[in-house]
Amino acid sequence: xxxxxxxxxxxxMGMLIVAIVVLFFVSLQTGAIQxxxxxVVRTLFGYxxxxxxxxxxxxxxxxxxxxxxxxAGLAVSGAILQSISQNDLADxxxxxxxxxAGLAVxxxxxxxxxxxxxxxxxxxFIMPFFALIGALVAAILIYVLxxxxxxTPVRLILVGIGLNAAFSALLIVxxxxxxxxxxxxxxxxxxxxxxxxxxxxxxxxxxxxxILIPLAFYxxxxxxxxQIGTQSxxxxxxxxxxxxxxxxxxxxxxxxxxxxxxxxxAFLGLVAPHIARRLVGPRHExxxxxxxxTGALILLxxxxxxxxLLAPSEIPVGIVIAILGAPYFLYLLMRTP
Amino acid sequence: xxKQSAETTLEKAKExxxxxxxxxxxxxxxxxxxVALLFSISYGAAQIxxxxxxxxVFQFDQSITDHQIIQEIRLPRALGAxxxxSFLAVSGAIMQGMTRxxxxxxxxxxxxxxxxxxxxxxxxxxASVSGVSLMFAAFIGAGAGAAFVFAVxxxxxxxxxxxxxxxxxxTVGAFLSAISSGIAIHFNVAQDISFWFAGGLAxxxxxxxxxxxxxxIVGLGFAFALSRSVTVLSLGEDVARGLGQRILLIKTLGVIxxxxxxxxxxxxxxxxxxIGLVIPHITRGLVGVDYRYIIxxxxxxxxxxxxxxDLAARLVNAPYETPVGAMTALIGVPFFLYLxxxxxxxxx
Numbered sequence: 001x002x003x004x005x006x007x008x009x010x011x012x013m014g015m016l017i018v019a020i021v022v023l024f025f026v027s028l029q030t031g032a033i034q035x036x037x038x039x040v041v042r043t044l045f046g047y048x049x050x051x052x053x054x055x056x057x058x059x060x061x062x063x064x065x066x067x068x069x070x071x072a073g074l075a076v077s078g079a080i081l082q083s084i085s086q087n088d089l090a091d092x093x094x095x096x097x098x099x100x101a102g103l104a105v106x107x108x109x110x111x112x113x114x115x116x117x118x119x120x121x122x123x124x125f126i127m128p129f130f131a132l133i134g135a136l137v138a139a140i141l142i143y144v145l146x147x148x149x150x151x152t153p154v155r156l157i158l159v160g161i162g163l164n165a166a167f168s169a170l171l172i173v174x175x176x177x178x179x180x181x182x183x184x185x186x187x188x189x190x191x192x193x194x195x196x197x198x199x200x201x202x203x204x205x206x207x208x209x210x211i212l213i214p215l216a217f218y219x220x221x222x223x224x225x226x227q228i229g230t231q232s233x234x235x236x237x238x239x240x241x242x243x244x245x246x247x248x249x250x251x252x253x254x255x256x257x258x259x260x261x262x263x264x265x266a267f268l269g270l271v272a273p274h275i276a277r278r279l280v281g282p283r284h285e286x287x288x289x290x291x292x293x294t295g296a297l298i299l300l301x302x303x304x305x306x307x308x309l310l311a312p313s314e315i316p317v318g319i320v321i322a323i324l325g326a327p328y329f330l331y332l333l334m335r336t337p
Numbered sequence: 338x339x340k341q342s343a344e345t346t347l348e349k350a351k352e353x354x355x356x357x358x359x360x361x362x363x364x365x366x367x368x369x370x371x372v373a374l375l376f377s378i379s380y381g382a383a384q385i386x387x388x389x390x391x392x393x394v395f396q397f398d399q400s401i402t403d404h405q406i407i408q409e410i411r412l413p414r415a416l417g418a419x420x421x422x423s424f425l426a427v428s429g430a431i432m433q434g435m436t437r438x439x440x441x442x443x444x445x446x447x448x449x450x451x452x453x454x455x456x457x458x459x460x461x462x463x464a465s466v467s468g469v470s471l472m473f474a475a476f477i478g479a480g481a482g483a484a485f486v487f488a489v490x491x492x493x494x495x496x497x498x499x500x501x502x503x504x505x506x507x508t509v510g511a512f513l514s515a516i517s518s519g520i521a522i523h524f525n526v527a528q529d530i531s532f533w534f535a536g537g538l539a540x541x542x543x544x545x546x547x548x549x550x551x552x553x554i555v556g557l558g559f560a561f562a563l564s565r566s567v568t569v570l571s572l573g574e575d576v577a578r579g580l581g582q583r584i585l586l587i588k589t590l591g592v593i594x595x596x597x598x599x600x601x602x603x604x605x606x607x608x609x610x611x612i613g614l615v616i617p618h619i620t621r622g623l624v625g626v627d628y629r630y631i632i633x634x635x636x637x638x639x640x641x642x643x644x645x646x647d648l649a650a651r652l653v654n655a656p657y658e659t660p661v662g663a664m665t666a667l668i669g670v671p672f673f674l675y676l677x678x679x680x681x682x683x684x685x
Binding site: 089094145146148154155157158159161162163165166168169170172173176177191266267310313314315316318319322323326327329330333334335336 | 440489494500501503504505507508509511512515516518519522525610611654657659662663664666669673674676677678
């Protein structure tokens with residue numbers, strides 16, 4: 001009994017990794033320029049044509065690596081949020097944290113950048129910090145406004161929806177004062193797009209993800225206790241409010257970093273942890289890595305769909321995720337009593 | 338519930354309504370609306386004094402530019418704002434009364450995103466897009482969006498609580514608008530659509546006004562006619578049944594009125610949120626629980642709010658226009674948050 005319980009999650013995670021690897025390889029071939037599998041392998045080992053090398057190394061690879069990183073980031077962020085709020089429907093997108101981060105980034109672009117297209121070098125590394133400030137302000141606002149002798153899950157989500165609307169309204173006001181070119185760029189970015197990703201973006205995000213996801217994994221035991229409920233957590237001797245704040249900051253940071261490069265991708269933080277929970281169960285030691293893998297797999301798939309479905313026009317990945325994720329959310333909503 | 342106790346509930350509810358207050362609110366609202374309309378007409382890129390406004394309306398002279406600006410741009414815009422504002426507020430009032438849900442509102446219920454999607458499809462496939470066909474599409478889209486949200490609600494375990502309705506509405510909205518964006522990008526009509534959206538009240542002309550006046554007569558007329566039944570429904574289905582009301586018929590008629598009014602509003606002015614949420618609540622606070630007073634007063638106050646919001650949208654960042662939908666959201670969100678803190682309890 002115990003053995004199968006331990007064996008199952010590892011098998012499933014192994015399968016997820018295999019799926020990611022296969023999909024990664026398939027995704028490398030597809031797009032506006034089709035590259036045959038043998039050509040992909042040749043190019044990866046340095047024997048390809050110059051054109052193929054350019055497409056693979058400068059366009060597709062960084063973009064797919066980013067998809068893996070922020071897919072994992074958003075999924076783990078959602079898993080943490082769902083556990084600490086004890087609400088299965090919590091998601092950084094629905095709660096307004098993504099929009100808060102997006103607003104901060106757009107304000108940054110508007111005041112300091114002048115032109116989005118010139119985003120190169122240094123500012124890519126600054127953007128996550130701005131996103132982080134915006135996301136933290138949003139999280140604090142949600143927390144404070146939802147506080148009334150404690151927090152109830154329903155109030156938290158309703159306040160999140162309200163703030164999301166306010167941030168979106170402010171976004172529109174700021175966007176309309178931008179140059180037409182910046183406006184279009186900002187619109188595409190806000191709907192969630194990883195188009196035009198370069199290696200610089202990867203280097204800007206990678207350290208964050210590499211630090212934050214293991215940290216979440218390290219906190220797995222605390223998250224397990226949180227999910228049971230407030231009373232038992234206190235009786236087990238967990239310093240609840242302090243831990244909850246730490247974990248909230250962790251979740252918000254993961255969402256913010258992902259939004260900084262990927263824009264507003266909603267529903268992924270909701271859907272991925274759910275699927276992972278179905279696959280491996282609720283224990284966070286296995287749930288966190290499984291959610292990370294599921295999120296990465298979903299975003300990679302969504303990016304491939306967005307790139308090929310209506311080719312030659314590209315559908316931003318955020319739109320694909322919304323079209324796939326919203327029905328799943330509705331299904332969950334219908335089942336929740 | 339027996340007929341006797343149902344009647345007592347109705348009587349008790351009527352005691353809580355304030356007919357005198359309603360007359361008062363209606364008259365003051367109308368007076369303020371006229372003032373707001375005058376300001377709206379006289380303010381703009383070309384500042385025009387009220388005397389000229391008067392002359393432009395009653396002694397129109399085609400050779401004077403100011404007269405033409407007023408006749409062709411300012412007047413339809415102000416009138417359109419008033420009409421659309423009243424449409425949205427009345428829709429919200431009917432929805433809140435019928436569903437007994439404090440968070441019910443056209444922009445939250447998927448109605449607006451449905452209408453917007455239909456219009457996106459029209460732009461993508463329709464070679465020449467006329468006003469009438471746009472409006473017709475908006476009706477169908479609004480209906481489909483609302484049906485979607487209600488289907489989710491009726492399939493949900495434990496029915497549709499305010500919180501669930503808000504979540505379902507937001508999600509359906511996100512889903513529909515994601516499809517709209519996809520269509521917009523693929524068919525390369527993103528600019529047309531965002532122009533249409535952002536254009537809002539700025540695109541108002543006499544053609545649009547002529548288009549929505551029949552809707553106003555039919556829709557608002559039916560809304561007033563239904564108002565007594567909405568009051569009964571707002572007391573709960575038990576009471577309505579006790580009084581022998583045909584619930585299904587009333588609800589169907591109510592939904593048709595909502596779709597008609599919202600569809601017309603979205604077709605001519607784009608998606609303008611939160612008016613349908615805020616106004617009925619304020620009105621209920623002022624005139625009590627009887628929808629025979631709430632619906633007409635909501636119409637007046639909704640018109641007043643949208644005309645003022647449109648004026649503010651032009652003033653805040655002149656000479657640029659702030660989208661009026663963003664203005665109403667910024668007014669409406671604090672109110673939504675206040676209701677959220679009460680977890681949707683705000684009716685009855």
